[in-house]
Amino acid sequence: MALTDSNVLKLAPDAPNPAYRSAPHNIEAEQSLLGAILVNNDAFYRVSDFLEPKHFFEPLHLTIYETAGSLIRMGKVATPVTLKTFLPAETDIGGMTIGQYLARLASEATTIINAQDYGRTVYDLALRRDLIHIGEDMVNVAFDAPVDFAPRAQIEDAERKLYELAETGRYDGGFQRFSQALTVAVDMAANAYKRDGKLSGIATGLRDLDTKMGGLQHSDLIVLAGRPGMGKTALATNIAYNIARAHHAEVQPDGTMKSVNGGIVGFFSCEMSAEQLATRILAEQTGIASSNIRRGGITELDFDKIRNHSIELQSLPLYVDETGGLSISQLTARARRLKRQKGLDLIVVDYIQLLQGSGKRSDNRVQEVTEITTSLKALAKELAVPIIALSQLSRQVESRDDKRPQLSDLRESGSIEQDADVVMFVYREEYYLTNKEPRPGTPEYAKWQLDMDLAHGKAEVIIAKQRHGPTGMVELQFEGQFTRFSDLAQDGHLPERTY
Known part of the structure; x- marks a missing residue:
């Protein structure tokens, strides 16, 4: 049946036009984190054990974080002046040059105290984007699965990806005080004393x-x-x-x-x-x-x-x-x-x-x-x-x-x-x-x-x-x-x- 004006689905007058949803991201959190790192390179070490360049939504921010990290790990200083040498000079960011953009990031930076919180925000949003990708893959594979690909195999593959996502790059690990480990050991001894045998x-x-x-x-x-x-x-x-x-x-x-x-x-x-x-x-x-x-x-x-x-x-x-x-x-x-x-x-x-x-x-x-x-x-x-x-x-x-x-x-x-x-x-x-x-x-x-x-x-x-x-x-x-x-x-x- 051909579509006519009478049978075309119409949106309610107050409904917005359908549009693709943007993937979860927070450009301001990325900018604040990068600014804190450029002002005080110690901020990098507060997030580097869990935050990777791929977790940034904006490609330019990914490049800035990766380049700054390379300089800092080599014992050099990462500032707007040293960084702009390694970034494409012809980059235009809303009418700003790369040097001007880096200087603005540093001038509007928050304190190093907030760096870890911003890093976790960036990481959590990246995690949600990865979850969306896994979900999209599940849908696409389910629609176009090969004849010899059993649904059970897809379920196990999806579980594997989800648990890899859960275990990779967690920010709740790292060093702990020895007193924490000591408390766990004493608790274990106490439980053993109370347990049968x-x-x-x-x-x-x-x-x-x-x-x-x-x-x-x-x-x-x-x-x-x-x-x-x-x-x-x-x-x-x-x-x-x-x-x-x-x-x-x-x-x-x-x-x-x-x-x-x-x-x-x-x-x-x-x-x-x-x-x-x-x-x-x-x-x-x-x-x-x-x-x-x-x-x-x-x-x-x-x-x-x-x-x-x-x-x-x-x-x-x-x-x-x-x-x-x-x-x-x-x-x-x-x-x-x-x-x-x-x-x-x-x-x-x-x-x-x-x-x-x-x-x-x-x-x-x-x-x-x-x-x-x-x-x-x-x-x-x-x-x-x-x-x-x-x-x-x-x-x-x-x-x-x-x-x-x-x-x-x-x-x-x-x-x-x-x-x-x-x-x-x-x-x-x-x-x-x-x-x-x-x-x-x-x-x-x-x-x-x-x-x-x-x-x-x-x-x-x-x-x-x-x-x-x-x-x-x-x-x-x-x-x-x-x-x-x-x-x-x-x-x-x-x-x-x-x-």
Whole structure:
């Protein structure tokens, strides 16, 4: 239908003509800041740790700030006289030359005291412009998305850009007085004194391990490694369950909830499905072998026990992401989302070698793993939570007589060992002895039987690296049919059971 005067949309008489909205900016704040810098170069150092040239809206102001910064960093003085040499002389600013404009900036400058406030204003407006650009990109990509570009991928890409924007160039960082850090340290000690177990970190629920480590410390990257069959996933699952089960939160003065015991757990299970993970936890808690649960080889009493425990487990603050082939950027985005929506006190990643770098598939796997471990450590610091990242060990362990792992056995070990705050190995002598059973009736068999009796049901957690405490070994009880680690019975006392 052709448009005629009668069907053309007309604006109300008092409505303004439609026009493009100008991006958020404040030219006066930019001028005042630049003027303060030209009058007193110390003003530059009040803003230079967070304010970059790109944050200025006016291109000329960007050039002035960048040039002044270069002069000041070289130990020279940035004034209208010295600056105009490095700026295009033919520039016309409302009938003024560049020299006249610089002189006017300096003559109308505010005091250095206000420089930081003006700098924050300029930065915040730049942040809003960046938010607008991200929003425009989201709209444009959503309209013209390629066939193979999933909407979920766009959401994760947008989240990544938003968090990069939030974390880059923040002006709330920088130096702090030592007294502030000291106060935090004393508060941590006081909280540890009041907390169950007297631990500074989150209790794993394994007594001897907690004693050795002081619990899982906030912002730590804890690498848990072992050869296949050692039980590293079982140990990580046990710790995750113990922490989720012990969770208790209290309302803070600002109205937010804070975990005071245990914690909310995010478990990235890149290898096992959520159902397999749930089966393991059910087997551990009910004392019914996981193989029997899967095959249905259970009695009516067993089923009642499983049902009762499953009702209890439903309320656990344990969240599982079973997505395979996750990239480190996807994992980071999902962890941030969980922290924002539900809260988060511990992340478990099973395991490092199944993650991918954020870029295209790299032929250099060592470089890719370096990116992954560096990003995990950065995520632990950003969210202020411990991250337990499981890792494989190289096959060179199998070629040694003593098969206890060492730091050099970590696959792509350079970055893993360097970035980790704690490196722990799981080792079970019983696993290797079982595979070396001699012929019955021989002298070797008698010795093997003795060794098996000593090693049966025992596991070693070898703490090979720990920034905050001693290295060493902790012995645990391991029950393979229930995939359960527990405290080793000492002095004739049996460890507590939960069923």
